[in-house]
Amino acid sequence: MKSTSKKTVKKNPAKKASRKPIILVTNDDGITAPGLRNLAEVMKKFAEVIVVAPDSPQSAMGHAITINKPLRLDKVNVFDGIESWQCSGTPVDCVKLAVNKILKRKPDLCVSGVNHGSNSSINVIYSGTMSAAMEGAIEGIPSIGFSLLDFSLDADFTAARFFIEKIVKNILKIGLPEYSLLNVNIPKLKLSKIKGIKICRQAHAKWKEEFDERCDPNNRKYYWLTGKFVNLDSGQDTDEWALANGYVSVVPVQFDFTAHQAIPHLNTIDWNG
Amino acid sequence: MKSTSKKTVKKNPAKKASRKPIILVTNDDGITAPGLRNLAEVMKKFAEVIVVAPDSPQSAMGHAITINKPLRLDKVNVFDGIESWQCSGTPVDCVKLAVNKILKRKPDLCVSGVNHGSNSSINVIYSGTMSAAMEGAIEGIPSIGFSLLDFSLDADFTAARFFIEKIVKNILKIGLPEYSLLNVNIPKLKLSKIKGIKICRQAHAKWKEEFDERCDPNNRKYYWLTGKFVNLDSGQDTDEWALANGYVSVVPVQFDFTAHQAIPHLNTIDWNG
Numbered sequence: 001m002k003s004t005s006k007k008t009v010k011k012n013p014a015k016k017a018s019r020k021p022i023i024l025v026t027n028d029d030g031i032t033a034p035g036l037r038n039l040a041e042v043m044k045k046f047a048e049v050i051v052v053a054p055d056s057p058q059s060a061m062g063h064a065i066t067i068n069k070p071l072r073l074d075k076v077n078v079f080d081g082i083e084s085w086q087c088s089g090t091p092v093d094c095v096k097l098a099v100n101k102i103l104k105r106k107p108d109l110c111v112s113g114v115n116h117g118s119n120s121s122i123n124v125i126y127s128g129t130m131s132a133a134m135e136g137a138i139e140g141i142p143s144i145g146f147s148l149l150d151f152s153l154d155a156d157f158t159a160a161r162f163f164i165e166k167i168v169k170n171i172l173k174i175g176l177p178e179y180s181l182l183n184v185n186i187p188k189l190k191l192s193k194i195k196g197i198k199i200c201r202q203a204h205a206k207w208k209e210e211f212d213e214r215c216d217p218n219n220r221k222y223y224w225l226t227g228k229f230v231n232l233d234s235g236q237d238t239d240e241w242a243l244a245n246g247y248v249s250v251v252p253v254q255f256d257f258t259a260h261q262a263i264p265h266l267n268t269i270d271w272n273g
Numbered sequence: 274m275k276s277t278s279k280k281t282v283k284k285n286p287a288k289k290a291s292r293k294p295i296i297l298v299t300n301d302d303g304i305t306a307p308g309l310r311n312l313a314e315v316m317k318k319f320a321e322v323i324v325v326a327p328d329s330p331q332s333a334m335g336h337a338i339t340i341n342k343p344l345r346l347d348k349v350n351v352f353d354g355i356e357s358w359q360c361s362g363t364p365v366d367c368v369k370l371a372v373n374k375i376l377k378r379k380p381d382l383c384v385s386g387v388n389h390g391s392n393s394s395i396n397v398i399y400s401g402t403m404s405a406a407m408e409g410a411i412e413g414i415p416s417i418g419f420s421l422l423d424f425s426l427d428a429d430f431t432a433a434r435f436f437i438e439k440i441v442k443n444i445l446k447i448g449l450p451e452y453s454l455l456n457v458n459i460p461k462l463k464l465s466k467i468k469g470i471k472i473c474r475q476a477h478a479k480w481k482e483e484f485d486e487r488c489d490p491n492n493r494k495y496y497w498l499t500g501k502f503v504n505l506d507s508g509q510d511t512d513e514w515a516l517a518n519g520y521v522s523v524v525p526v527q528f529d530f531t532a533h534q535a536i537p538h539l540n541t542i543d544w545n546g
Contacts, residue, residue: 062365063335063398070487070495092335092399096498100482122411124530125336126365138395138479170542177539179477180532197544201531204452206411209373214343222343225369250544252535257397258474259453262525266450269443271470271523 021047021108021172024098024136028058028091028115028128031078035114038157039146040079042164043111046172050107051079052098054128055086059117061128063135064090073097091132099139109172110136113146114160116153120185120239120249121203121231130183134255137181142171144182149243159191163248167197176252183251187243198247203238205231294320294381294445297371297409301331301364301388301401304351308387311430312419313352315437316384319445323380324352325371327401328359332390334401336408337363346370364405372412382445383409386419387433389426393458393512393522394476394504403456407528410454415444417455422516432464436521440470449525456524460516471520476511478504 023043027036031053043049055072072088085102087094095110112132119127129145136143144167148160163186176182183202187194212224231240239249296316300309304326316322328345345361358375360367368383388402397403402418409416417440421433436459449455456475460467485497504513512522 057341060338060340061335062337062404064337064363065333065335065399065498067333067498068330070497071484072493072495090337093498096482097484097496100484101486101496122528125407125411125528126338131335134398138398166544170544174542177532177535180535199536199539199544201533201536202529204529209369211344211370211373213374220345222345223370223374224343225338225340225366250539252532252539253530254532254535255395255398255530256475256477257526257528257530259450259525259527260474262450262453262527263472263474266472266523266525269447271439271443271472 022103022105023047023049024103024107024110025049025051026053026091026094026112026132028054028061028132030054030057031076031086033116034153034155035116035148037079038161039111039114039164040082042161044082045165046168047108049082050098050103051082051084052087052094052102054091054094055088058090058128060126061090061131062126063092063131065092066090071097073101091128092135095132095135095139107141109168110141110143111146111168114157115147116155117147117151118149118185119145119147119183120243121205122207124183124202124253133181134253137179138255142176144171144184146184148186148188150188159189159194160186162191163197167250179256180252180254183253185239185243185249187246187248189246193246194248195246196248197250198242200239200242200249200251201237202251203231203235203240204233205229205240295376295378296320296322297376297380297383298322298324299326299364299367299385299405301327301334301405303327303330304349304359306389307426307428308389308421310352311434312384312387312437313355315434316441317355318438319441320381322355323371323376324355324357325360325367325375327364327367328361331363331401333399334363334404335399336365336404338365339363344370346374364401365408368405368408368412380414382441383414383416384419384441387430388420389428390420390424391422391458392418392420392456393516394478395480397456397475397526406454407526410452411528415449417444417457419457419459421459421461423461432462432467433459435464436470440523452529453525453527456526458512458516458522460519460521462519466519467521468519469521470523471515473512473515473522473524474510475524476504476508476513477506478502478513
């Protein structure tokens with residue numbers, strides 16, 4: 001996409017037409033996850049909410065879609081007064097089905113989460129939560145992924161709910177730059193300890209894998225993927241820095257993956273010689 | 274990551290030490306796909322080749338990794354004189370297992386493909402082939418994903434092999450800018466009809482989904498994901514333009530997903546007010 005078009009700001013169509021906004025809510029932890037319930041409840045303050053979420057946990061599914069088997073989509077009654085659907089596919093499948101089979105018009109916002117665990121820095125690439133939000137953005141819907149740095153199913157969502165409300169209120173009013181979405185991570189801290197919201201870039205980090213090698217009863221090896229997160233970035237403008245220093249991190253994310261800065265170097269090669 | 278560090282060019286360590294290069298070969302169509310065989314055969318001209326590929330087709334798996342079930346990894350004898358392994362996981366799992374459990378040192382190159390079908394423009398996001406190459410790049414390995422615009426298992430790889438050899442020769446010599454990988458797509462044309470190699474940016478495009486709705490014998494609905502590719506970008510510097518005009522497209526890709534250009538706009542909002 002051209003850099004000029006990137007600067008266009010998408011205003012909220014709901015506001016213009018004075019109609020009640022519609023917000024699509026999804027996640028990757030599945031329809032029963034407390035994070036999803038908390039997100040749907042906060043969204044009800046702003047809009048008509050429709051939940052379309054996986055029927056089972058789909059963490060670390062990245063941008064996977066289901067093309068080799070059929071998808072199931074069933075209406076369920078799990079949230080009071082909120083239209084809800086469960087889908088047998090991935091988080092990205094949920095967004096595609098919602099847009100194409102459930103929603104009567106393009107929603108004003110797509111929110112994904114609240115993920116149980118961080119999606120900061122390189123995790124954005126593996127995350128089903130963020131991929132669902134990215135699919136929303138590809139569909140032209142202002143989209144946000146929310147994650148809380150607490151894996152527990154008993155996590156305290158008080159601070160998360162406070163900041164989610166603040167962020168959604170702003171984005172419904174001001175919109176998002178075209179072709180971008182937000183990756184929001186909330187530290188595991190009491191509300192009073194959080195210093196505020198910080199706009200950041202994705203830290204340069206990676207996972208150092210450590211495969212746990214075991215033997216099954218037939219003496220055949222198998223492996224569990226485990227690993228250690230390594231932050232390779234000392235910048236103070238990164239999401240990792242913000243989270244480590246008590247801020248909610250907000251990273252604008254794009255789905256143009258072109259390494260534009262690498263093009264001049266590649267053009268120095270005589271490829272066709 | 275900082276923009277200054279992006280300009281550093283990674284020279285090929287194999288050349289410096291005058292040792293035989295090692296090339297890791299993977300794909301998403303699975304260990305038996307003709308595209309993988311063709312890629313491994315071309316790589317044998319340059320290096321010691323090690324193949325680690327999924328034991329079944331893993332198309333459209335994106336950057337999914339396997340965290341909720343164990344992984345199998347078995348040595349197989351499918352390519353003459355090439356060490357080969359099949360893995361029960363995703364393309365990204367294959368790269369992680371190769372780096373951590375199979376390879377004795379970091380390989381000089383990681384190549385993924387040849388994919389049976391295009392991975393141009395927005396397809397980079399859904400593609401298991403490209404995600405495997407991206408995982409290689411995250412591991413600090415110069416990495417390239419190759420795709421041929423022909424879904425057929427009987428596809429003619431003559432032109433693909435010619436251009437793959439040309440590109441790999443150059444990259445082993447010159448290296449790749451840090452934190453970037455290449456997305457190479459080859460048109461379905463005879464070698465004599467291909468005009469050459471073109472460095473491009475990712476076209477702005479999307480899939481217009483069309484779910485095929487059916488009923489099972491119990492009268493329950495199910496859906497098959499189908500869709501139509503829509504190019505929304507008229508630029509002549511895109512991969513879509515290059516492919517439509519008879520060129521091999523080469524797009525440098527990055528795994529910093531930050532929409533850096535959106536940061537100033539987001540900083541105009543009084544988030545903490």
